[in-house]
Amino acid sequence: xxxxxxxxxxxxxxxxxxxxxxxxxxxxxxxxxxxxxxxxxxxxxxxxxxxxxxxxxxxxxxxxxxxxxxxxxxxxxxxxxxxxxxxxxxxxxxxxxxxxxxxxxxxxxxxxxxxxxxxxxxxxxxxxxxxxxxxxxxxxxxxxxxxxxxxxxxxxxxxxxxxxxxxxxxxxxxxxxxxxxxxxxxxxxxxxxxxxxxxxxxxxxxxxxxxxxxxxxxxxxxxxxxxxxxxxxxxxxxxxxxxxxxxxxxxxxxxxxxxxxxxxxxxxxxxxxxxxxxxxxxxxxxxxxxxxxxxxxxxxxxxxxxxxxxxxxxxxxxxxxxxxxxxxxxxxxxxxxxxxxxxxxxxxxxxxxxxxxxxxxxxxxxxxxxxxxxxxxxxxxxxxxxxxxxxxxxxxxxxxxxxxxxxxxxxxxxxxxxxxxxxxxxxxxxxxxxxxxxxxxxxxxxxxxxxxxxxxxxxxxxxx
Ligand code: GCU
Numbered sequence: 389x390x391x392x393x394x395x396x397x398x399x400x401x402x403x404x405x406x407x408x409x410x411x412x413x414x415x416x417x418x419x420x421x422x423x424x425x426x427x428x429x430x431x432x433x434x435x436x437x438x439x440x441x442x443x444x445x446x447x448x449x450x451x452x453x454x455x456x457x458x459x460x461x462x463x464x465x466x467x468x469x470x471x472x473x474x475x476x477x478x479x480x481x482x483x484x485x486x487x488x489x490x491x492x493x494x495x496x497x498x499x500x501x502x503x504x505x506x507x508x509x510x511x512x513x514x515x516x517x518x519x520x521x522x523x524x525x526x527x528x529x530x531x532x533x534x535x536x537x538x539x540x541x542x543x544x545x546x547x548x549x550x551x552x553x554x555x556x557x558x559x560x561x562x563x564x565x566x567x568x569x570x571x572x573x574x575x576x577x578x579x580x581x582x583x584x585x586x587x588x589x590x591x592x593x594x595x596x597x598x599x600x601x602x603x604x605x606x607x608x609x610x611x612x613x614x615x616x617x618x619x620x621x622x623x624x625x626x627x628x629x630x631x632x633x634x635x636x637x638x639x640x641x642x643x644x645x646x647x648x649x650x651x652x653x654x655x656x657x658x659x660x661x662x663x664x665x666x667x668x669x670x671x672x673x674x675x676x677x678x679x680x681x682x683x684x685x686x687x688x689x690x691x692x693x694x695x696x697x698x699x700x701x702x703x704x705x706x707x708x709x710x711x712x713x714x715x716x717x718x719x720x721x722x723x724x725x726x727x728x729x730x731x732x733x734x735x736x737x738x739x740x741x742x743x744x745x746x747x748x749x750x751x752x753x754x755x756x757x758x759x760x761x762x763x764x765x766x767x768x769x770x771x772x773x774x775x776x777x778x779x780x781x782x783x784x785x786x787x788x789x790x791x792x793x794x795x796x797x798x799x800x801x802x803x804x805x806x807x808x809x810x811x812x813x814x815x816x817x818x819x820x821x822x823x824x825x826x827x828x829x830x831x832x833x834x835x836x837x838x839x840x841x842x843x844x845x846x847x848x849x850x851x852x
Contacts, residue, residue, distance in 0.1 A: 428630075429628060429630045430630075430731075431630075432629070432630035433628055433629035433630040433731055433735075434629075434731060436629045436630065436632050436633070436645060436646075436735075437629055437731040437734060439645045440645070440646065440648065440734070440739040440742060441742060441746075443645075443647070443648055443739065444648055444739060444740070444742060444743060444746075446742065446743065446746040446747055447746075447747055448746045448747050449746065450726070450729065450730070450742070450745050450746050451726045451745050451746065452726060452730070453723070453724045453725075453726030453727030453728075453729075453730055453745075454724055454726075454727070456723070456727075456780075456782045458780075458781075464721070464722050464723060464724065464781075464782065465720050465721050465722075466721065466722065466781040468721070468786070470720070471719055471720060471721050472720050474716075474718035474719065474751065476716070476718060476756050476758060476794055477753075477754055477755055477756060477759065479498070479502055479758065479759050479762045479794075479795070479797070479798050480494070480498070480797055480798065480801065482497060482498050482501060483501050488801065489801075490801075491801060491802055491803070494798065494801055494802065499763065502755065502759050502762065502763060503697070503763065505754040505755045505759070506696070506755050506759060506760060506763070507649075507738075508649055508738070508740060509738075509740050509741060509744075509753060509754060509755065510712075510737055510738065510740075510741050510753075510755065511651065511652060511654055511655045511693055511697075511737060511738060512646075512649060512650050512651035512652045512655050512737065512738030512739075512740075513649050513650060513651060513738070514651055514655065514659060515640040515641070515650065515651070518636070518640055518659070519547050519548040519549065519550075519551065519639065519640070520547075520548045521545040521546065521547050521548070521559065521663040521666070522545070522546050522548070523543050523544070523545050523546075523561075523666075523667045523670075524543060524544050524545075524546065525541050525542070525543055526542045526543060526544050527541070527542045528540070528541045528542075530567060533564075533604075533606050533607050533610055534603065534604075534607040534610075534611075536566060536607065536610035536611060537566065537567035537568060538564045538565065538566055538567055538606075538610055539564070539565050539566075539567050540562060540563070540564045541562070541563045541564075541565075542560075542561075542562055542582070543560075543561045543562075543563065543667065544558045544559065544560060544561075545558065545559035545561060545660075545663050545664070545667070546558055546559075547559070547636060547639065549639055551639075551642065552639055552642040552643060554643060555634055555635070555638050555639040555643065557623070557624065557635060557636050557639055558623060559619070559620070559623050559624050559660050559663060559664070560582055560619075560620040560623040561617060561618070561619050561620070561664050561667070562582045562617060562618040563575070563615065563616075563617045563671075563674075564606060564610070564615055564616045564617070565615040565673045565674070566610050566613055566614070566615060569613065569673070571675075572672060572673055572674055572675040573613060573614055573615045573673065573674060573675060573678075574614050574615070574675050574678030574679065574680070574702075574850045575609070575614055575615035575616055575617055575668070575674055575678075575679060575680070576605075576609055576614065576615075576616055576617070576679075576680040576681070576682050576703075576705065577616070577617035577618070577619055577661065577664060577679060577680070577681055577682070578605070578616070578617070578618050578619070578682045578683060578687075579619055579621050579657060579661070579681075579682070579683035579687035579690050579691060580618045580619070580620070580683070580687065581618070581620060582618050582620055602836060602837055602839055602840055605835075605836070605839045608839050608840060608843055609843070612843055612847070612852075614850070615673075615674065617664065617668075619660060619661055619664050621657045621660070621687065621690065623660075624636055624656055624657055624659070624660035625637055625653050625656035625657060625660075626653075627653060627686070627735070628735060629731060629734060629735040631735070632645070632646055632653075632735055633645065635656065636656050636659065636660070637650070637651060637652075637653070637656050646738075646739055647739070648738065648739035648740045649738055649739070649740055650738060650739070651738060652734075652735055652736050652737040652738050652741070653735050653736045654686075654689055654690050654693045654712070654736045654737070655693060655697070655738075657687075657690040657693075657694075658690055658693040658694040658697055658698065661681060661690070661691075661694040661698070661701075662694070662697075662698045662700075665679060665698065665700050665701065669700075676700065677700075677702060678702050678703075678849075678850045679700070679701055679702055679703075680701070680702060680703040680704065680705055680846065681694045681695055681701050681703075681704055681705070682704075682705035682706075682707065682835060683705075683706070683707060683709075683835075684707035684708050684709075684833065684834055684835050685707070685708050685709070685710070685783075685833060686712075686736065687707075688706050688707040688708055688709030688710075688713050688714075688772075688835075689709045689710070689712045689713035689736065691704060691705065691706050691707075691709070692704060692706045692709055692713050692714055692760055692761070692764075692769075693760070695763075695764045695767065695769060696760050696761075696763035696764055697763070699767070701767065702767060702768075702849065702850075703767065703768050703769070703770070703846055703849060703850075704764060704767070704768070704769040704770060705770050705772060705835060705838075705842050706769060706770065706771050706772060706788075707772045707773075707834065707835035707838070708772065708773050708774060708779060708783045708788075708833050708834070708835075709771075709783075709788065710722065710723055710782065710783035710784060710787075710788070711723035711724065711725070711727065711728055711783075711784070711787075712728050712733075712736060712737070713757065713760075713788070713791075714757050714760070714761055714771050714787075714788040714791035714792065715757055715783065715784045715787035715788045715790075715791055716756055716757050716758065716784075716787045716790045716791055716794070717750050717753065717756050717757060718750050718751065718753075718756055719784060719786075719787045719790070721781070721784045721786070721787055722781050722782045722783060722784035722787065723782050723783070723784065724750075725744050725745055725750045725753075726745040728741070728745075729741055729742050729744060729745035729746075730745075756791075756794075757787070757788075757791035758790070758791050758792075758793075758794035758795045759795075760791075761791050761792055761794075761795035761824065762795040762798040762799075764795075765795065765798045765799045765802050765804065765823070766799060766802040766803070766804045766823060767823070768804075768823040768824070768825065768845075768846075768849055769792075769823070769824055769825070770820070770825040770826070770827070770838075770842050770845060770846075771788050771789065771791065771792050771824070771825065771826045771827075772826075772827060772828075772829070772835050772838045772842070773785040773788055773789075773827075773828045773829075774828070774829055774830075774831050774832050774833055774834060774837075775815060775828065775829070775830045775831060775832070778830075778831060778832040778833075779831075779832045779833040780833075783833070785812075785828055786812050788826075789807075789812055789813075789826050789828075790810075792806070792807045792824045792825075792826050793806075793807050793809075793810045795824060796808075796822075796824055799822070799823050799824055804822065804823040805821065805822030805823055805824075806822055806823070806824045807819055807822060807824045807825075807826060808821060808822050813826070813827075813828070815828045815829075815830055816828070816829065816830060818841045818845075820841065820844070820845040825845050827841050829841075
């Protein structure tokens with residue numbers, strides 16, 4: 389066959405070329421628009437960040453965090469022998485130096501001190517008189533997931549904005565209940581994404597896609613006769629500093645900047661989870677005393693914050709939560725406090741947290757990740773992480789394990805079993821004999837490959 393030489397003249401008719409040029413132009417405009425959006429987002433974030441630094445009156449400049457790029461000259465440490473020695477605040481010593489030796493003293497005195505420190509210095513306090521949320525069912529359908537009949541309901545939690553009508557917050561929640569049940573069921577709620585009609589259809593939670601070794605999580609829960617729910621964090625509060633004057637944080641502040649002790653995004657997402665819990669308490673198909681909370685990465689941090697601050701949640705499944713989640717911040721391995729306090733991530737926390745990457749250091753923090761895990765006691769919490777070969781070392785698997793190890797004393801004081809070892813286990817080993825559980829699976833940045841282990845462990849508490 390006679391091939392024509394490749395030249396503009398044989399690409400097609402003039403019309404086709406014009407269509408192609410238009411498409412290229414549109415593509416270019418879209419890319420540029422995204423760039424402009426990103427620029428303006430960064431500009432507004434920087435404005436908010438600067439406002440907070442000024443309110444705090446910081447004298448020292450913000451220290452930059454290490455890089456997550458392992459070949460960068462300032463790469464984060466991923467070498468265990470280079471981890472410095474550090475000493476952790478003891479959750480079982482009261483602010484006036486007393487050793488806590490009884491359940492009563494933990495419950496009546498010490499626990500609230502830890503809550504206060506975590507609130508004031510890290511995650512922020514909730515404003516008083518937060519507006520009410522009214523849940524409405526938007527749609528309901530009977531469907532199947534892998535042959536399990538399920539009734540799925542889409543709900544919207546409309547936040548009362550009569551105090552400031554410029555900001556409208558509508559919390560998106562999907563609830564799936566096995567159709568055949570005649571009793572109220574336990575369920576696990578994930579911080580994630582909903583396909584239709586809300587959200588971005590191309591954005592599925594990592595655990596949805598990344599579990600090639602196991603049936604998907606919803607299917608596994610339904611097989612057990614349990615339900616599932618998905619709560620959309622961005623419908624509660626946007627995930628950037630530029631959004632702090634919108635969402636529920638902005639609504640409570642009537643569109644103004646935050647004060648240094650006020651809540652950050654993780655706490656706002658956790659507040660949304662608590663509002664979903666209010667809904668579960670009113671749903672006759674759901675057993676609100678058996679609700680689990682699950683999430684991965686920043687949503688893993690949010691799941692841990694939810695579990696720690698709202699004692700109605702029965703079980704936690706905390707996926708690859710890393711720094712700001714279950715990972716000990718004082719360990720110089722992977723992500724550091726300086727990264728969390730940077731303009732890219734500070735919005736997850738209260739303003740006061742910035743001090744620890746400027747005038748103060750991580751050693752000045754009155755708490756660390758184990759304090760947050762300890763607040764979950766006596767309720768059971770499962771700390772999950774993936775393989776360092778696949779998910780990398782930024783999340784610091786051992787740091788998360790140690791978050792569980794150092795919280796264990798509080799569990800034991802309350803008559804529960806902690807992790808039971810301080811030796812980091814081999815990949816795949818399930819440390820699930822106690823109320824603090826840990827497993828490093830062989831997959832990536834997802835809870836996916838740990839679901840079956842989690843469900844087996846949860847069955848001990850929720851029954852079969
Ligand atoms: C970044 C960030 C982490 C976070 C993660 C995520 O890597 O440094 O702290 O967990 O994003 O949520 O995707």
